[in-house]
Amino acid sequence: MRVIEIEGGSGPAEALRPADRPDPVARAGEVMIRVHAAGINRPDLLQRNGVYPPPPGASDIMGLEVAGEVETVGEGVTRWAVGDRVCALLGGGGYADRVVVDARHLLPIPDGLDYVQAAVLPETVFTVFANVFEAGGLKAGQTLLIHGATSGIGVTAIQMAKAAGATVIATSRGADKTAAARALGADVSLDAKTDDLAAAIAEAGGADVVLDMVGRDYAELNLKALKAGGRWVVIASLSGAKVEIDLMRVMLKRLVLTGSTLRSRSADEKARLTAAVEATVWPWVISGAVRPPVQATFPLERAADAHRALEAGDHVGKFVLTA
Template identity: 45%
Template sequence: MQAIENDGERLRWTTQAAPDGPGDRQVRLRVAWAGVNRADLMQRAGHYPPPPGASGILGLEVSGIVTEAGPGVEGLGVGDRVCALLEGGGYAEEVVVDERQVLPLPEGIGLREAAALPEVFATAWLNLFMEGGLAAGERVLLHAGASGVGTAAIQLCRAFGHPCFVTAGSQAKLEACRSLGAEAGWNRHDGSFVEAVKTWGGADVILDPVGASYLADNQRVLNADGRLLLIGLMGGRKAELDLGRMLMKRQRLIGSTLRARPPEAKGAILAALREHVWPRLASGQLRPLVDRSWPVDQAEAAQAHVQDDANIGKVLLSVSGET
């Protein structure tokens, strides 16, 4: 098969061995589209290695067609149009993945848009509702609101009745976030978000891909019994934690990653998406937001677009181009 090779300097579309399998409860997919995530850029730079046994090929989510089903597979068959959450291997013509990490396309959603669903909606749902335990009416602060995860999280907040405040890097991004349902926002280039968020009412849950550089300000705006979900380290990995504030306000700091979770854990997250999110995608209440796409052999250009923080929503790679 053809796949992207990362030689440490360039991304090249080359001939590589097809993945083994499918084994027990696994399916083989012909990849149509692959999503680009910041985790791919981190892996390329040597900072985010794949879990043991996972493919070293970049790519954590795809859409495609089932071409082969292994023993024990019950819910999927050859020819099914699906999207999948991966440990790696998405920048390729074929992937093999556990069936629990695969979902059928929502009604009315094609293969291109479906590739923008698995990673961002799984991340947003996991952290807002499963790890963060959002209760009725609680308020949410979303950093990097115009990212793929951010645009998914804004829509989930709107759909489930949670006011949300976003931070983003430009007025155009803030306007896009408001159009998706954000109640208020702050341009990160204007300085600290603390006073704006406090005036808004503070946050009960914060979804933060930034890390160290935002920790102190996050604590200042987090309400009593609030939860800070750390999902990334774009702003560094070491910072001072105010334990007194954490203690007196009963704040909780929760570190959360998705990639290394076992298939049964990913399956539980995707089952929740199928129950709560897929019907809302089918009805149009929620929608995948695709910023731009590139042919897979231009993966470097696609990653540069993400690295430059130029996207609003998801960036995709066209592998077979099927829709």
């Protein structure tokens, strides 16, 4: 099968190169998927640069989500059959023609969605559900503040929060992205380049939950923005991970600061999340309420171009590799 490898194990986008490897084999409890589309995520860039290695036992090939057809079913798998259209959360291996995955980590592709649309769902939907709804406890009638609102995670968070009956305050950079966040459903869409974010968020009533992908530069803003009992959920730290916090303010507001990664969770925990996502989020996907936009697609052999496009930061939504 064709795969994308990283020359020397890490490096710039130019280090990505097509290669051939033997097809994987589905063992008991696994299925092999013929990949039609693979979502590209920022952790892929980190892995390429040598700072986010795959967990033990995972493929060294990049790619955390795919959509395709079930090609082989391992012993003991009863839900899935050859030919089923599925998308899946992976620990790695998505930048390839075929991938083997724990059968418990698959979801059916709803009618009306093509493989490209389905490929952008697992990593972002799982991340938002685990962090915003489980760790952050977002409920209908509450307000979610999203930083980086036009990223793959951001656009998915806007749609999921709105589907759950929450109010969304979105921050992004530039008039085009601000307009895009508003079009996706954000109730308040702020331009981090020109708006007084603290004043505008306060005028909007503050936030019950903050989904933070920025880190250090927005720490003070988040402390101001959160209402009493608010939850600050960190899933990335693009501006830096070292932050100085006034704990007295945390105590006085009764705030919760939490964060997580998805890739390193156990297979059993990912299976639990898959079932929860199918029960809670998949009805929103089926109804069309959650359909993260795709900025562009690239054939598998042009993975380097896709990485460069993601690094440029001018996108709304996600990039996808196609077979």
